[in-house]
Amino acid sequence: MKKTNIVLLVIIAICVAVVAMMVGDFSTYETFATSRSKPGKEIHVIGALDTTKALVYDPQKDANYFSFYMKDKSGELRQVIFTGTKPTDFEKSTELVLTGQMDGDIFVCNKILMKCPSKYKDDQEVVGIKQA
Amino acid sequence: METKFLNEHLLPGQIGHFAAVLAFVASIVATIAYVCAVQLKDDLLRNSWKKIARVAFLVQVVAVFTVFFTLYHMISGHLFEYKYVWQHSSKSLEVKYLLSCFWEGQEGSFLLWSIWHCVLGTIVMFTSKSWEAPVMASLSLAQVFVASMILGIYILDYRVGSSPFVLMRNENADAPIFQMANYMTRLQDGNGLNPLLQNYWMVIHPPVLFLGFASTIIPFSFAFAGLWTKRYTEWVKPVLPWALFAAGILGLGIMMGAAWAYESLTFGGYWAWDPVENASLVPWLTLVAGIHTLLAYRSTGYSLKITYFFFFITFTLILYSSFLTKSGVLGQTSVHSFTDLGMNGQLLIYMFVFAIPAFWFLIAKRKAIPAPVREESTYSREFWLFVGSLVLLVSAIQICFTTSIPVWSKLPGLKDLAPPTEPELFYNKIQIWVAVVIGLLTAVTQYLKYKNTSKEFFVKKIWLPTVISLVITVAIIVGGKVYSSAYGPGFLFAIYLMMFASVYAVVANFAYIWIGSKGKLKASGASVAHVGFGLVLVGILISSSKKEVLSLDKMGILDGYFTKESKQNSRENLMLPKGMPVQMGDYYVTYEGDSTAPKDAKTYFIIRYEKKKSLNDVPTEKFTLYPDAFMNVKGQEGITPNPDSKHYWHKDVFTYITAVPKKDAPETDTIPFTPHKMSVGDTTYFSKGFIILDNLSPKPTNKNYVANKGEVALEAELRVLTKDDKQFTLRPVFALTDSTYAFNIPDTAQGMGLIVKLGKIVPEEKKVVIETKESGTITDYVVLKAYVFPAINVLWIGIIVMTIGFFMSAAQRRKSK
Numbered sequence: 001m002k003k004t005n006i007v008l009l010v011i012i013a014i015c016v017a018v019v020a021m022m023v024g025d026f027s028t029y030e031t032f033a034t035s036r037s038k039p040g041k042e043i044h045v046i047g048a049l050d051t052t053k054a055l056v057y058d059p060q061k062d063a064n065y066f067s068f069y070m071k072d073k074s075g076e077l078r079q080v081i082f083t084g085t086k087p088t089d090f091e092k093s094t095e096l097v098l099t100g101q102m103d104g105d106i107f108v109c110n111k112i113l114m115k116c117p118s119k120y121k122d123d124q125e126v127v128g129i130k131q132a
Numbered sequence: 133m134e135t136k137f138l139n140e141h142l143l144p145g146q147i148g149h150f151a152a153v154l155a156f157v158a159s160i161v162a163t164i165a166y167v168c169a170v171q172l173k174d175d176l177l178r179n180s181w182k183k184i185a186r187v188a189f190l191v192q193v194v195a196v197f198t199v200f201f202t203l204y205h206m207i208s209g210h211l212f213e214y215k216y217v218w219q220h221s222s223k224s225l226e227v228k229y230l231l232s233c234f235w236e237g238q239e240g241s242f243l244l245w246s247i248w249h250c251v252l253g254t255i256v257m258f259t260s261k262s263w264e265a266p267v268m269a270s271l272s273l274a275q276v277f278v279a280s281m282i283l284g285i286y287i288l289d290y291r292v293g294s295s296p297f298v299l300m301r302n303e304n305a306d307a308p309i310f311q312m313a314n315y316m317t318r319l320q321d322g323n324g325l326n327p328l329l330q331n332y333w334m335v336i337h338p339p340v341l342f343l344g345f346a347s348t349i350i351p352f353s354f355a356f357a358g359l360w361t362k363r364y365t366e367w368v369k370p371v372l373p374w375a376l377f378a379a380g381i382l383g384l385g386i387m388m389g390a391a392w393a394y395e396s397l398t399f400g401g402y403w404a405w406d407p408v409e410n411a412s413l414v415p416w417l418t419l420v421a422g423i424h425t426l427l428a429y430r431s432t433g434y435s436l437k438i439t440y441f442f443f444f445i446t447f448t449l450i451l452y453s454s455f456l457t458k459s460g461v462l463g464q465t466s467v468h469s470f471t472d473l474g475m476n477g478q479l480l481i482y483m484f485v486f487a488i489p490a491f492w493f494l495i496a497k498r499k500a501i502p503a504p505v506r507e508e509s510t511y512s513r514e515f516w517l518f519v520g521s522l523v524l525l526v527s528a529i530q531i532c533f534t535t536s537i538p539v540w541s542k543l544p545g546l547k548d549l550a551p552p553t554e555p556e557l558f559y560n561k562i563q564i565w566v567a568v569v570i571g572l573l574t575a576v577t578q579y580l581k582y583k584n585t586s587k588e589f590f591v592k593k594i595w596l597p598t599v600i601s602l603v604i605t606v607a608i609i610v611g612g613k614v615y616s617s618a619y620g621p622g623f624l625f626a627i628y629l630m631m632f633a634s635v636y637a638v639v640a641n642f643a644y645i646w647i648g649s650k651g652k653l654k655a656s657g658a659s660v661a662h663v664g665f666g667l668v669l670v671g672i673l674i675s676s677s678k679k680e681v682l683s684l685d686k687m688g689i690l691d692g693y694f695t696k697e698s699k700q701n702s703r704e705n706l707m708l709p710k711g712m713p714v715q716m717g718d719y720y721v722t723y724e725g726d727s728t729a730p731k732d733a734k735t736y737f738i739i740r741y742e743k744k745k746s747l748n749d750v751p752t753e754k755f756t757l758y759p760d761a762f763m764n765v766k767g768q769e770g771i772t773p774n775p776d777s778k779h780y781w782h783k784d785v786f787t788y789i790t791a792v793p794k795k796d797a798p799e800t801d802t803i804p805f806t807p808h809k810m811s812v813g814d815t816t817y818f819s820k821g822f823i824i825l826d827n828l829s830p831k832p833t834n835k836n837y838v839a840n841k842g843e844v845a846l847e848a849e850l851r852v853l854t855k856d857d858k859q860f861t862l863r864p865v866f867a868l869t870d871s872t873y874a875f876n877i878p879d880t881a882q883g884m885g886l887i888v889k890l891g892k893i894v895p896e897e898k899k900v901v902i903e904t905k906e907s908g909t910i911t912d913y914v915v916l917k918a919y920v921f922p923a924i925n926v927l928w929i930g931i932i933v934m935t936i937g938f939f940m941s942a943a944q945r946r947k948s949k
Contacts, residue, residue, distance in 0.1 A: 002507055004518065011522045018530055018562060025558055026537065027550040042553035059791055059915045064685055064703040085705050085790040085915055088771060099553045111553075 027099075031072045035102045045098045045107065047072035049090070057086040070096055070107075080107045087112055137301065139316040141211050145297040148202035152282050152295065155195035155246070159275035162188035166269035170361065182265055186257060189272060192279075193250040199282070200247055203240070203296055207233050212319045215303050216240070216296040222324035224733065232329045235338040238458055238475075239296040242281040244339060248346035249275050256350065263370055266357030267350070270486075274349050277482040281475060294475065327733070327762040327772045333392035341389060341412065344382030345450050348415060350374040351422065352447035352490070355440050359493045364501050365436065368426055373946040375426065375443070379419045380661075380938025386412050387668075387931045394924075396774050401676070401919075402927075405559045407462050410535040411453030417528040419446040421521035428514035431582040433504045435518050437494070440501070442521070444490040449532070451483035461538050511587065513580040520573040527566040531559065557619060560676075564626045571633025571669055574662050575601070575640035578648060593647055597640040604639065605632045612678060612922070627677050634673060637666030657944050661937025664930045671927025682716040682785070682918035705790050708739075710912040712880075715835075719743050719785075720751075723914050734760040734774070737789055737914055741778070747836040747877065759788045759916070783922040791915035805903035807891055818886060818904055821854035823862075828900065834863040836877050844868045848890045848900060852881055864902070866890040 030043045053069035066082040068090075080098060093114040100109030165185030172178050203216070208230050212218045220233040220240075234240035253271045257264055284295025300319065301310040309315050328334075351371050358367035389409065394402035403409060422442025425435040456462055459476040508515040534551065541549040552558035579585075579594045608614070608631060617624040641662035649656045683706035708714050708723040715721075724738040736758045742751035755778050761771040775788035808816040810825045817823070825848060832839070832847035839845060845867040853859050862879040869875075878889045891901040 003510070003515070004508070007519055007522065011526060015526055015529060018526070019533065022530070022534065022558075022562070025552045027553045028548040029550045030548070044550040044553070057791070059705070059707045059793075059913065062685075063705040063707040063791070063915045083703060 029097075031074045032076045032078045032102065032107060033072075033074060035107070038101075040101065042099060042101055045070075045072055045100075047096055047098070049093055049096060050077060051091060055086065055090065059085070070098065078102075078107050079105070080109055082109050082112060084110075087114060090114065135311070135313050137316070138314045140213050140299075141206075141209075142299075144202050144206050144209075144211065145214060145299065148199050148206075148297045149284070149295060151195045151198035151202065152279065152297070153285070155192050155199065156276065156279040156283055158188045158192035158195060159272050159279055161185075162192060162272040163269060163276055166265050166272055169265040170269060178265075185265070185268065185272070189253060189257065189268065189275075192272075192275060193254060196243070196246050196250050196279070200243055203234065203243065204230070210322070212322050213299055213301070213316060214296075215298050215300050218300055218319070218322040220323070220325055222322040224321075225325055226330070228332070228335060229325060229330050232334045232338075233325055235334075235342075236325055236329055237296065239282050239294055241338065241342065241458075242278055243296070244342045245346055246275065246278045246282075248339075248343045249278060249349070252347055252350060260370055263354065263357055263367065266360050267353040270353035270356055271349055274482075274486070277478075277485070280478060290477075291474065292478065328396060331392060331396040331774070333388060333395060337385065337388040337392050340381060341385030344378060344385040344416075345412075345454075347374065347378035347381060348419060348447050348450050351378060351419070351443040352486070355443040356490055356493070359440070359490075359497050362500070364497075368430055368436075368439070371443075372423075372426060372430075373942040375419065375423050376657075376938050376942035376945060379416065379423055380935050380942065382412070382416045382419065383938070384931065384935045386416060387928075391928070394775075395777075401679070401921075402924075403672075405531075405555045407535045407538075408457050410531050411456050414528045414532045414535075415446045415449040415453065417524045417531075418442050418449060421524040421528075422446060424517045425521050428517040428582075432508070432512070432514045433502070434508055434514045435521075436503060437498060437501050438518070438521065440494050442525075444487070444494065448483060448487040448490075449528075451479070451486060452532075455479040455483060456535070456539070461542070509584045511580060511585040511590065513577055513582045513585075516573055516577045516580060520570060520577065523566060523569050523573070527563060527570075530562055530566075534559070561619070561623065561626075564623075564630055567669055567673075568626070568629045568633045571630065571637045571666065574665060575633070575636040578641065578644050578659065578662070594640070597643040597647075598636070600643075601632060601636040601639045605635045608635070608674070612674065614678060617677060627673065630669065630673050634666050634669030638663050638670065639666075641666060654940070655944060657937050657939075657941030659937070660940055661934050664932070664934025664937050667926050667930030667933060669930075671923055671925070671930050674923035675921045675927060678922045680717065680920040680922075682719065682920060683787075683916055684716075704917050705915050706917070707913055707915050713742070713747060715747075716918055717920070720747060721918070723916075724756075725912075733762055735763050736760045737792075737916075739776075739787055739914075739916070741785065746838050748875075749838070757785070757787050761789050761792070763792075779925070781925060783920055784924050785918065785920055787916055787918040789914050789916050793913060805887075805889060805891070805905045808902045808904065809894065809897070809899050810902050811897075811899045816902065816904070819906055820886075821852060821858075823888070823902070823904070824851045824853070825849070825900070825902065826851050826861075832863065832865045832867075834865050834877060834879065837865045837867070840869065842869065846890065846893060846900070848902060850879075850888060850902065852886065862886075862888050864888050864890040866893065866900075 027042065027044055029046055030038075032045060035043050035045060047070040050069040050071050054067075056067040057065070063085065064083050066084060066086045068080055068082075069077055070080050071077050080100075082098075095115040097113040098107065098109040099111035100107055102108075162185050165181045165188055169178050169181040169185055172181065206214055206217050207221050208227075210217065210221070210223055216237055216239060217233075220236045221230065225233070235244060249271060253268060253275070256267055256271065260267055281293045282295060283293035284298060285292055301315065304310060309318055312318070351374060354367045354371040354374070358364055386409070389412070390402040393404070393409075419442070422439055425439040425442060428435045429439055455476070459479055461476070508518075537549055537551045540546050575597070576594065579590055581589075605628075609628065614627065614631070615624075617627055641659045644659045645651060645653065645656045649659065653660075681704050683704055685703040685706045706714065706716065708721060710723050710725060713720040713722045719741045720743075722740045722742070724740050726735050726737045728735050737760065739757045739759065741753075741755050741757065743753040744751040757776040757778060759773060759776040761773040763771055771789065771792060773789045775786055777787070778785040810816060812825055812828060815822050815824050827849040829847045829849065830845065832845050834847060837845065837847070845865055847863050847865045850862045850864070851859065852862060860881060862881060864879045865877040867875055867877075874892075876889050876891070878887050880887045887905045889903040891903040893900050
């Protein structure tokens with residue numbers, strides 16, 4: 001067999017291995033209910049902010065504690081604790097994508113992506129908040 | 133009844149729209165004429181078609197520039213009757229950012245792409261001689277598609293493109309304001325430019341990046357022309373300078389985007405593996421791979437087919453990336469904001485019209501592309517160039533595959549598929565191995581000769597750079613104390629390997645300028661580019677693996693308690709009350725206040741850094757940073773911050789504001805401390821719990837206190853217990869110098885907003901006075917994040933060196949024609 005063919009085969013094998021390894025790390029969009037059945041696994045939950053409940057962020061007490069309530073797609077309402085500051089214009093968000101996991105009755109999250117209505121017709125603008 | 137609207141400026145819009153349509157039609161004519169100029173047998177006919185094509189293309193160039201200047205006229209003249217102008221600009225915008233308005237919208241970014249195609253096309257037209265017709269045919273066809281994106285006309289109920297010249301009153305015809313004939317008197321100002329784009333990088337980064345995008349069509353067109361005109365091998369010579377130029381510019385454009393992210397975004401870094409960043413990086417990787425296989429072919433005759441593949445895939449990936457970023461498909465995964473203009477179909481057709489014929493041609497004609505029968509030697513340069521290119525391809529596949537998750541999730545059954553939750557770790561742990569292999573190959577391959585290299589020759593030349601690199605690597609690891617990684621020992625091992633590989637790439641290529649090219653710098657473009665690339669790797673590695681969070685809030689975290697969760701949810705926000713120094717790493721940092729300037733929408737926060745061992749020391753170094761923020765833009769709650777950095781040659785101290793209090797509450801005067809007379813064992817209360825005086829010690833352990841000779845000191849050990857069961861210890865110190873000068877060092881429980889002082893000693897009662905103050909009084913503060921990025925300048929210098937190297941090679945290859 002030619003050397004280039006061997007190299008190609010090795011590269012293909014590496015690709016397959018990498019893809020197999022990667023797929024395990026892919027996350028899924030879940031609900032609070034399904035998140036509870038996977039303790040310790042970080043997942044994404046899509047939902048909407050419940051504006052009737054209190055938003056708590058008081059940097060004088062703790063600059064890395066932000067708490068709010070979100071309703072997921074199945075309608076379940078949960079308290080969410082975010083390790084960080086309150087994102088700009090959070091109240092106006094129409095949709096939230098949280099990354100984190102359930103801890104008892106509370107969803108502990110370390111990243112929030114939010115969608116805000118733009119002042120423009122039905123356009124949706126994505127505004128991101130990255131939190132290391 | 134037709135309303136007659138007053139005070140509108142309709143002429144620019146009509147001129148602009150006419151020019152857009154003209155550009156579209158003229159590029160169709162140019163495409164057809166160039167195809168005829170290739171296909172027809174008769175020389176005379178071919179020449180006359182070529183003349184028609186040239187005229188049509190130049191007409192198209194004039195039309196595109198007319199569109200550009202018309203739009204610029206509209207933006208700078210604040211003609212808010214046009215939707216594009218209203219949407220992306222406002223009167224208060226500084227003149228230097230008017231250009232940024234162009235590329236905030238998709239129409240403007242297509243226009244920019246089109247302009248670069250025009251410039252590049254005109255150069256190709258007059259320089260590429262026999263290749264003109266087939267190359268320009270592809271380029272003109274691309275112009276047809278790009279022009280269609282800003283057309284905004286309806287063909288059979290389907291809107292083709294989105295015009296930047298539509299009027300507000302036509303787009304929102306039902307709005308009450310547009311029922312008034314004099315609506316222009318009400319439409320005084322525009323929506324304004326996104327504050328994140330009001331940054332000088334945003335003025336220069338998009339044009340450079342789009343020049344990179346636009347120039348990838350030229351290698352594609354040459355490769356395609358080679359297959360089309362059956363000149364399978366001749367195209368490689370004229371294409372090389374173009375490919376080098378494209379790779380240089382595209383790389384520069386990508387990293388300018390990184391510089392923008394670093395300077396004005398709050399990622400806390402320059403690269404976040406965001407889909408938009410990835411989408412432009414992937415074609416750069418395949419283009420660089422293609423350049424290397426092309427060089428291998430030119431010297432040995434191997435790797436021609438794969439060169440075709442790389443140039444085809446590069447342009448296809450450019451089109452794919454514009455589909456990803458402009459179609460709105462990334463929706464839930466990207467931090468960049470893109471809206472769906474309903475052009476997904478158009479973008480996909482653009483991609484397939486170029487990709488399908490190219491790859492079909494390549495497969496159909498694979499037998500006709502010459503390739504040597506003999507195998508390449510393992511000790512040859514071409515073999516390792518080939519291997520390196522495949523490694524780059526693997527890297528590109530991994531990034532592309534993951535970035536495309538939102539596309540995969542459109543497939544049946546994969547609806548819930550989401551990107552990895554920790555993208556940085558996810559990409560880094562695979563790409564670090566790619567970087568190791570590529571770094572090593574970059575170092576070694578130039579020392580191999582084409583065709584065959586004797587082992588003695590190779591070893592003789594390579595041993596010195598290898599030893600030097602090993603020494604430098606060990607020095608960096610030991611000197612920089614790179615002893616731990618957040619992701620465990622396995623990752624640390626990979627970091628060591630990558631450190632060696634990237635240092636090796638720098639040293640070996642630097643040495644090659646003398647060992648290989650005998651000091652002829654003009655002929656060393658490749659070595660220069662490789663040195664730059666190596667420096668980029670070194671910079672990336674050090675700045676990310678040794679990134680240090682200064683603003684770590686240790687409140688509520690027990691020391692030594694580090695779980696996976698506490699790492700992920702690291703508490704990087706720290707509150708700084710106004711005027712009170714807070715310790716952050718080696719610095720004491722004070723928030724001094726904020727300030728605003730006329731004609732500048734931003735608020736600047738004055739953050740003073742003092743480097744000193746303890747609070748009362750004389751600082752060894754002082755500097756002030758001014759991170760700023762747009763406050764409550766357009767009725768938004770909250771702030772849009774911009775970071776500020778102190779630049780050293782070896783590191784950056786990087787700071788940005790994450791929250792500020794609402795300023796509507798009036799500032800109150802500082803409330804005085806409340807004294808409590810206590811002896812050991814006594815308890816006193818504060819609003820959130822109680823304080824117990826546990827001990828009094830003449831030997832203070834408070835870090836802020838340094839004992840001086842002849843000084844008498846007393847430290848109180850106070851246990852604070854809060855209502856929510858938190859417990860911590862405060863150690864205020866009282867000291868007397870020469871029995872005459874008394875001073876004290878307070879201690880604070882940050883999260884509680886509690887400040888305690890050991891006020892005085894009452895020896896006759898064997899008591900001390902503990903004074904407390906609570907932060908109900910602290911009304912002005914900022915919450916910020918601060919990082920140290922070591923060696924970040926190595927990264928930026930690397931980019932510049934690499935780009936220079938690319939251009940040197942391009943110039944050199946152009947001359948050698």
